[in-house]
Amino acid sequence: NQRLVVEAEKLGITGQLAASIAHEIRNPLTSIKGFMALAREGELKLDFISIIDKEIERIETIASELLVLGKPTSMKTVESNATTLLQNSFTLMQSQANMEGVLLEFLSTEEFLPIQCNEEQIKQVFINLIKNAIEATSNNGQILLKIYKQNNKACIEITDNGKGIPEQIQDKLGQPFYSTKENGTGLGLMICYNIIHQHGGTINFKSKENKGTTFNVQLPLIEQ
Ligand code: ADP
Ligand code: MG
Numbered sequence: 001n002q003r004l005v006v007e008a009e010k011l012g013i014t015g016q017l018a019a020s021i022a023h024e025i026r027n028p029l030t031s032i033k034g035f036m037a038l039a040r041e042g043e044l045k046l047d048f049i050s051i052i053d054k055e056i057e058r059i060e061t062i063a064s065e066l067l068v069l070g071k072p073t074s075m076k077t078v079e080s081n082a083t084t085l086l087q088n089s090f091t092l093m094q095s096q097a098n099m100e101g102v103l104l105e106f107l108s109t110e111e112f113l114p115i116q117c118n119e120e121q122i123k124q125v126f127i128n129l130i131k132n133a134i135e136a137t138s139n140n141g142q143i144l145l146k147i148y149k150q151n152n153k154a155c156i157e158i159t160d161n162g163k164g165i166p167e168q169i170q171d172k173l174g175q176p177f178y179s180t181k182e183n184g185t186g187l188g189l190m191i192c193y194n195i196i197h198q199h200g201g202t203i204n205f206k207s208k209e210n211k212g213t214t215f216n217v218q219l220p221l222i223e224q
Pocket of ligand 1: 128132133163173179180181186189
């Protein structure tokens with residue numbers, strides 16, 4: 001986030017940071033709303049409550065991050081399991097996918113893929129990418145989350161069968177505030193790119209108009 005501020009200031013868009021904050025708070029709110037809708041239909045399961053708790057915590061985290069903006073802080077990282085982080089993100093986004101009539105699936109070949117990371121940031125990346133995939137698909141959409149090991153990296157693939165990204169705009173993706181959506185902020189991918197690069201990883205995508213898109217994230221594994 002420190003870096004986000006620096007980038008924003010370089011571009012003279014400090015005022016637009018409010019939009020970035022709103023964007024980050026919208027994800028957990030949508031998730032809470034989804035579970036509340038289920039609750040209203042009498043389908044509130046006990047483990048939904050802990051997910052709601054976690055989502056509220058996320059909003060608190062974002063709010064507290066605001067307090068440290070402007071201070072030079074070092075990124076806190078822990079030894080973590082990439083598979084668990086992706087699975088958590090999958091669980092969080094499932095209600096939203098359901099509401100949009102999108103099938104969200106999760107496939108892992110490796111139960112334990114240790115990475116050194118800031119867990120909140122990495123989950124934020126996964127959630128942003130899943131959200132984009134949901135928004136790119138309509139009814140009968142399908143999204144597959146895949147995680148596997150390759151060349152000492154944790155490889156995460158998020159594939160949707162949505163509308164795809166026209167070739168002529170592919171270079172613009174990740175630029176702050178570049179969005180093709182009516183209510184988009186165009187910050188999601190910029191945040192993803194920043195976080196993944198901070199973690200020594202890579203992120204890229206392949207897309208075909210009217211066929212779909214695959215985002216590919218690679219994160220260095222901790223040497224065993
Ligand atoms: P936002 O979602 O607010 O528009 P993002 O930075 O998350 O901002 O995404 C920027 C743009 O990239 C989107 O507006 C969309 O045009 C394109 N995009 C991102 N992911 C996908 C995807 N999975 N399928 C199609 N287009 C995508
Ligand atoms: Mg987005």
